[in-house]
Amino acid sequence: MTRTALVTGAAQGMGRAIALRLAKDGFNIAVNDIEASSSDLQQVQQEIEGLGRKSIAIIADVSDSKSVEKMMQEVAEKLGSLDVLVANAGICNVKSLLDTNVEEWDRIFAINMRGVFLCYNEAAKIMIKQGTGGKIIGACSTGAYKPTPMFGAYCATKWGVRGLTQAAAMEWAPYNITVNTYCPGATQTPMADRTYEALSNFHGKTREDVVDDFQKNIPLGRIGHPDDVANLVSFLASKDSDYITGQSILVNGGTDFS
DSSP states (O other): OOOEEEESSOSSHHHHHHHHHHHHTTOEEEEEEOGGGHHHHHHHHHHHHHTTOOEEEEEOOTTOHHHHHHHHHHHHHHHSOOOEEEEOOOOOOOBOGGGOOHHHHHHHHIIIIIHHHHHHHHHHHHHHHHTSOEEEEEEOOGGGTSOOTTBHHHHHHHHHHHHHHHHHHHHHGGGTEEEEEEEEOSBOSHHHHHHHHHHHHHHTOOHHHHHHHHHHTOTTSSOBOHHHHHHHHHHHTSGGGTTOOSOEEEESTTSOOO
């Protein structure tokens, strides 16, 4: 029986790369994003179907509990099961903690932290009911190990995701559900492009200088690519990772170590 994976935030960047890689690995794929990204999401769905896999596209806000519950049920009903969840959806802001207001703090926590919590929980409920185990994989960050100035709120959410992942891994191990995260460093994505622009404005540098500063600090000598992250998720979604759980694995070219 073909297994099914759901990837949130799949319209672009890492989510898109992960969805396409898992489709190439043989999964049927459900892709999710918000209404504003519906056109790009439909394109990803078509690419997956072009690889010979079944796919559905679901518009849903991961920070809304009822929407997440409905999304998980729809995946299981339309594609036959839910075997792998990749809770990839997230946002980033570039602001000092002193300049971050309560509304900005609540918004990033709603998506990056509550969104992951809701997706983890609702996916686990279905996997436990199915009785066949499963793989839950979350989006974390190098910032979950080493906070960076101007990314305080973002790093706080990612530290939360790392702790949540460890707790979930312990609770759901008896059901043969593994829970892990991937922790990218600087990666070539639309969200990173917006980050570079914000940093260039803050530091009074060109975008190229900001990217060069990042690259100089990477021992392997290049900015990451979404496929670098997708390769790790492919492993975590496979049977080869069955004895790995509660881990947050860095994908950063050697910039930092856990």
